[in-house]
Amino acid sequence: MPAGFSPAMLAACQQFLQREGVSARLQWNEQEVFASFDGWWLSSSFIPQARLRDGRCQLLQYAARLRIFGQFGQALPANWLFAMNYAESKAVALLKLIRALHLVNHLGRNGRHLPLRIDVDPRICHAYSDRIVDFTARLLEVLEFPASQAPLLLFLNGKTSELGLSLLRRYRQHGHKLGLGDFGECREDLLRLWRLEPDFLTLAPRFMGRAIMYPQVRDRLLQLVPQLVEQGYALAVEDIVCQNMLGLAQQMGAEHLSGPLLSERLRLQKAAQAVDLNVINV
Numbered sequence: 289m290p291a292g293f294s295p296a297m298l299a300a301c302q303q304f305l306q307r308e309g310v311s312a313r314l315q316w317n318e319q320e321v322f323a324s325f326d327g328w329w330l331s332s333s334f335i336p337q338a339r340l341r342d343g344r345c346q347l348l349q350y351a352a353r354l355r356i357f358g359q360f361g362q363a364l365p366a367n368w369l370f371a372m373n374y375a376e377s378k379a380v381a382l383l384k385l386i387r388a389l390h391l392v393n394h395l396g397r398n399g400r401h402l403p404l405r406i407d408v409d410p411r412i413c414h415a416y417s418d419r420i421v422d423f424t425a426r427l428l429e430v431l432e433f434p435a436s437q438a439p440l441l442l443f444l445n446g447k448t449s450e451l452g453l454s455l456l457r458r459y460r461q462h463g464h465k466l467g468l469g470d471f472g473e474c475r476e477d478l479l480r481l482w483r484l485e486p487d488f489l490t491l492a493p494r495f496m497g498r499a500i501m502y503p504q505v506r507d508r509l510l511q512l513v514p515q516l517v518e519q520g521y522a523l524a525v526e527d528i529v530c531q532n533m534l535g536l537a538q539q540m541g542a543e544h545l546s547g548p549l550l551s552e553r554l555r556l557q558k559a560a561q562a563v564d565l566n567v568i569n570v
Contacts, residue, residue, distance in 0.1 A: 289316065290316055290317065290318050290319055290320060290321070290396060290397075291318075292395075292396040292397055292399070293316065293321065293392075293395075293396035297392070297395065297396075297431065298314055298316070298321065298392065300430055300431075301314065301388055301392050301427075301430065301431065302314050304388075304426070304427060304430045305384065305385065305388055308384055308423060308426075309377070309381060309384075310381045310384050310385050310388075311381070312324060312325050312381075312385050314388075314389075314392070319397075320332070320393055320396075320397065321389060321392050321393050321396065322389070323385055323389060325369075325382055325385060326372075326378075326382075327358075327359060328356055328357065328358060328359075328364070328369060329356070329357040329358075329359075330354065330355070330356060330357075330369075330385065330386065330389060331355045331357075331389060331393070332352055332353065332354065332355060332389050332390045332393040332394070333352075333353045333355050334350040334351065334352060334353065334393075334394065334397070334398060334404075335350065335351045335353060335526075335546050335551070336350055336546060336550065336551055336554055337349050337350065337351055337405070337524065337526075337544040337545065337546040337550075338544070338545055338546065338550050338553075338554060339543060339544070339545065340534070340538065340545060340550075344557065345545075345550060345553045345554050345557055347402065347554060348402070348403075348543075348544060349402050349403040349404065349405055349439075349544070350394060350398055350402060350403075350404050350405065351404075351405040351407070351441075351526075351546065352390040352394065352404055352405065352406050352407070353366065354366040354369075354386055354390075356368065356369055367409075367412045369382070370409075370412040370413055376416065379413075379416050380416050380419045380420065383413060383416055383417070383419070383420050384420055384423055387406070387420060387423070387424055387427065388427060390404065390406055391404065391406075391427060391428070391431055391433065391438070392431070395431060395433060400433065400437075402437075403436075403437045403438065403439055404437065404438055405438075405439045405440070405441055405467075406438060406439075406440050406441070407440075407441045407443065407469065408440050408441065408442050408443070408455065409442075409443040409469075410442070410443070410444065410448040410451045410452060410455070411443060411444075411445060411447075411448055417451070417455060418451065418454060418455055418458070421455065421458045421459055421462070424438075424459075424462070425462045434463070435462050435463035435464045436463050436464070436465070438464060439464060439465040439466070439467060439487070439488070440459055440464050440465070440466055440467070441466075441467040441468075441469045441490060442455060442456065442466065442467065442468060442469060442484075442486075443469040443470055444468070444469075444474075444480060445473075445474055446474065446476060449476070449480060452480075452484065453483065453484060456484055456486070465487040465488070466484075466486045466487055467486050467487060467488040467489055467490060467522075467524070468480065468481060468484060468486045468488075468489045468490070469489075469490045470490065470492040471489040471490060471491050471492060472491060472492045472495050473492040473494075481516070481521070486521070487521075487522065488521060488522035488523065488524060488543075488544070489516070489521050489522075489523060489524070490523075490524040490525070490526060490544075491509075491513070491523065491524070491525050491526075491540075491542075493526055493527040495509065496525065496527065496528070496533050496536065496537070499536055500530075500532050500533060500536065506536065509536070509540060510536075510539055510540065513540040513541070514539075514540055514541050517540065517541035517542075517543075518541075522543045522544065523540060523541060523542045523543055523544070524542065524543065524544035524545075524546070525537035525540070525542040525544070525545055525546075526546045526547055527546075527547045528545055528546065528547030528548070528549045528550055529547055529548050529549055530549060531549070533547070533549070534549060534550075
């Protein structure tokens with residue numbers, strides 16, 4: 289049994305999945321819980337999201353990511369599995385299993401005190417995302433994890449806007465906070481923002497790279513995004529790899545920061561705190 293996981297929690301989750309029509313069995317090693325689906329091994333990884341204050345990182349929440357491995361150990365892109373032409377019942381079972389893996393692994397590896405952001409992408413889920421709204425509510429009840437601790441990030445385009453609006457309303461009824469992902473990727477994003485009125489938004493990662501290279505793009509971002517933050521939209525900036533990106537994100541008023549640069553800072557801070565505790569104990 290991996291550290292942080294309880295046999296009772298895993299047994300309850302497995303029984304719940306079986307009642308929900310998911311035949312896959314949960315398995316585990318010393319670090320995590322995983323499952324086999326259609327010959328592929330599925331598990332979760334987590335990206336820390338932090339706030340920067342006075343030069344120090346404060347860990348705020350984690351964002352879940354799907355990990356897919358083939359029978360020979362090869363890693364596959366997370367959206368590849370969704371491209372398969374599964375029948376409806378199998379596709380829904382897959383989405384349920386992934387949702388359960390993310391939540392169980394978060395509770396076991398990260399604890400209950402921090403939120404877990406789950407990404408919902410109707411563009412690659414064959415429009416089955418609406419089939420697991422109530423499933424998610426029941427799963428959270430089984431795991432005794434409040435919906436307020438499980439914010440959801442929606443990725444929408446012109447074809448999935450109506451589905452996104454329906455998802456947002458239904459998830460919000462269950463107590464989730466909702467966000468709009470890849471903001472700036474589509475021309476209709478501002479109109480979609482006013483219509484959906486999400487709690488937060490994440491900037492499309494490619495805009496950060498372009499803003500660093502092109503002053504005109506940077507000026508446009510600094511003109512628009514801080515106004516949205518002032519109106520109450522919490523901003524997340526991801527894939528931050530350098531100090532210039534971090535500085536730009538702070539100028540825009542980003543509340544949630546993530547990427548290799550932030551992950552490394554959090555790691556160093558944790559190591560320094562461990563050294564200080566050892567010194568005090570000595």
